[in-house]
Amino acid sequence: MQIIAHRGASGEFPENTLLAIAQAILQGADAIEVDVYAVEGELIVIHDPKLERTTNGTGTIYQHSLAYLQQLDAGEGEPIPTLWQVLELVQDRCWLNIELKGKDTAQPLLALLAKAEQELGLSLSDVLVSSFNHHLLLQLKQALPELRLGALTASLQLNYAQYVHDLGMYSVHCDLNFIDQQLVHDAHQLGLKVFVYTVDGLDDISAMQQLGVDGIFTNYPARSRVWAFEG
Numbered sequence: 001m002q003i004i005a006h007r008g009a010s011g012e013f014p015e016n017t018l019l020a021i022a023q024a025i026l027q028g029a030d031a032i033e034v035d036v037y038a039v040e041g042e043l044i045v046i047h048d049p050k051l052e053r054t055t056n057g058t059g060t061i062y063q064h065s066l067a068y069l070q071q072l073d074a075g076e077g078e079p080i081p082t083l084w085q086v087l088e089l090v091q092d093r094c095w096l097n098i099e100l101k102g103k104d105t106a107q108p109l110l111a112l113l114a115k116a117e118q119e120l121g122l123s124l125s126d127v128l129v130s131s132f133n134h135h136l137l138l139q140l141k142q143a144l145p146e147l148r149l150g151a152l153t154a155s156l157q158l159n160y161a162q163y164v165h166d167l168g169m170y171s172v173h174c175d176l177n178f179i180d181q182q183l184v185h186d187a188h189q190l191g192l193k194v195f196v197y198t199v200d201g202l203d204d205i206s207a208m209q210q211l212g213v214d215g216i217f218t219n220y221p222a223r224s225r226v227w228a229f230e231g
């Protein structure tokens with residue numbers, strides 16, 4: 001079962017910062033998950049469109065210039081990183097799940113991945129792009145068929161695995177509250193991976209192992225790794 005650091009090691013460090021990502025790598029996470037929006041054509045890494053919860057800024061990211069956003073404090077003096085900085089940091093240390101949150105992210109992402117393949121030697125097999133916006137995922141699939149794509153859902157949906165398979169996705173990304181044996185079984189029968197968010201507790205980690213899911217998103221990669229190993 002893969003241990004995916006949710007927004008980096010965000011239980012201990014400021015989420016979606018280079019610090020949290022570097023720490024997750026040090027803690028032995030198999031993968032890093034980050035949330036992405038586009039501002040002025042640049043992909044930036046932050047979870048909420050509103051700035052108040054995770055930075056010292058106010059308002060929404062779309063009200064401000066990129067320059068303003070990049071001088072904000074996202075916790076412990078860390079700036080809001082660009083996705084390019086994340087790619088540079090992660091390199092081939094682990095794989096990366098890029099969750100597209102914002103509008104107009106598809107074209108900048110395609111350009112950035114092409115640049116990273118050229119300049120960083122990035123392998124697309126080390127990238128998994130996910131989104132709740134399945135229309136956006138289909139756009140990416142059309143433009144770059146070999147890109148691995150994951151369809152996020154935050155609710156229980158009938159025949160979800162079949163639907164995701166028919167979209168041509170690589171994986172199902174499901175809320176811990178809605179995962180069940182049937183979904184895991186259906187997904188695996190159809191050749192899909194199953195990733196579950198957000199799994200931090202010992203009992204939940206054991207339950208996910210029992211279900212045979214392929215990976216969990218966790219805010220505590222070090223601890224979760226130990227618990228998963230012991231389980």
Ligand code: G3P
Pocket residue numbers: 006033035047099130152173197217
């Ligand atoms: O990608 C899994 C999970 O991060 C989706 O929900 O709100 O934490 O971005 P959220």
Ligand code: CA
Pocket residue numbers: 033034035099
């Ligand atoms: Ca996310």
